[in-house]
Amino acid sequence: MLRMFSTVNGQIEQIDKPESGSWLALSDPTDVELTTVSQETGVDLADLRAPLDDEERSRVDVEDDYTMIIVDIPTVGERAGRNWYETIPLSIIVTKTLIITVCMQDTPVLHPFMEGTIRGFNTFMRSRFILQILYRNATMYLRYLRIIDGETDKLELRLRHSMQNREILMLLELSKTLVYFNTSLKSNEIVMEKLTTLSRIKQYPEDEDLLDDVITENKQAIEMANIYSGVLANMTDAFSSVVSNNLSNVMRIFTIISITLSIPTLIFSMYGMNFQQGMLGMPFTDSRWGFLVIIVLAIALSLAVLWFLTRSRLFK
Known part of the structure; x- marks a missing residue:
């Protein structure tokens, strides 16, 4: 267009x-x-x-x-x-x-x-127009950097209870964006330094304040990009450990449940076996209340194992 x-x-x-x-x-x-x-x-x-x-x-x-x-x-x-x-x-x-x-x-x-x-x-004021574009460009960088910082804060809240890699990947994308921003801002800084010494582009006294503002805004954007990059790098490492720790907690719960349920499964499996007449039978098989006793015994043993596992150092 x-x-x-x-x-x-x-x-x-x-x-x-x-x-x-x-x-x-x-x-x-x-x-x-x-x-x-x-x-x-x-x-x-x-x-x-x-x-x-x-x-x-x-x-x-x-x-x-x-x-x-x-x-x-x-x-x-x-x-x-x-x-x-x-x-x-x-x-x-x-x-x-x-x-x-x-x-x-x-x-x-x-x-x-x-x-x-x-x-x-x-x-008609071409030299000032160039500086105004560069100033507007630097302020746009600052605006997007603040938006990225806000998105980082939102991701931080979600990552506290996350067990998926989606948030980590989003952090990596933001980190890559900051690398691009930082590289571009440093390249723009070199261009600005060259413009200050370029005789082809006239420097007018009334534009000196605008030139200083352009350089200041660009340097501020570089500093913000460096700070946010460092913060994101540390957050990515920290929350990778958080995700792993959350997953370990879930696996700990499932392990306790599996071991606890294996007790009644083992007992009822043994009572489901067929024994020949005349051989040593299973306890309580001839008792009127044998089935109820076996159920109570299985529940008691399961609760005892559950109590032991929840207090064991291996599962804390």
């Missing part, structure tokens, strides 16, 4: 044709759209396609007529009925008169710019 925007009288408006100072937003673009933008702006088609590869690394490329900045942005999808967090590349291409963004998805990172809800946003 190709959408074009321009700031008119202080308001962001969608336009039909690119003009000087406008913004071209490509999200999940078609080959026709990429070819059209390449012909109209002079940007190499390969550079426009670069962020469509989800393995593309974050970097800054300086060409003769434009500068391409690629950063990793967070995104959320659905997998097996659950939210799945990952990172994808976003390209910001700055020409002499235009700014172009290319992404394989319609990312929420750019939605506030399209809706005109970002304070001080102007498509």
Whole structure:
């Protein structure tokens, strides 16, 4: 999808044709759209396609007529009925008169710019626009990290009484997501450091505070990702032991029940055997109350074994 925007009288408006100072937003673009933008702006088609590869690394490329900045942005999808967090590349291409963004998805990172809800946003101010995108990107990372932390707390409550591996696998998925986030944030940090020394991107005094905020937010996101990764790693190890311990408790109960029930089973099995007349018979077989006595004896022995096993150190 190709959408074009321009700031008119202080308001962001969608336009039909690119003009000087406008913004071209490509999200999940078609080959026709990429070819059209390449012909109209002079940007190499390969550079426009670069962020469509989800393995593309974050970097800054300086060409003769434009500068391409690629950063990793967070995104959320659905997998097996659950939210799945990952990172994808976003390209910001700055020409002499235009700014172009290319992404394989319609990312929420750019939605506030399209809706005109970002304070001080102007498509003509390309240097500030880049910093605003990077700031918005860092805040999105922080938002998703807090969501992941909340999901971790919910999993912790469920794991206290769980005997299945499902929760452990969910923790491993969140841990893998944090690794991706941490790697992407560190790559973005390198891009930001390069931008501060890049003469092609002009640094205006009024944007210094915004640049500091971008760097601060990104560092905070890196620290949060590191902390949550450490917490998740410890939780995974701890709750793996909890699941094993819960399973051992269940097996202990079943073992006690099995041993207790084996006593009356053994007694009644012996009384079910056939003995030839004249041989030594089973006790109480000639008694009127023999059947009742055997039942009482089996129950008494079972209770005695149950009492012994529940107090034995082997089953605690």
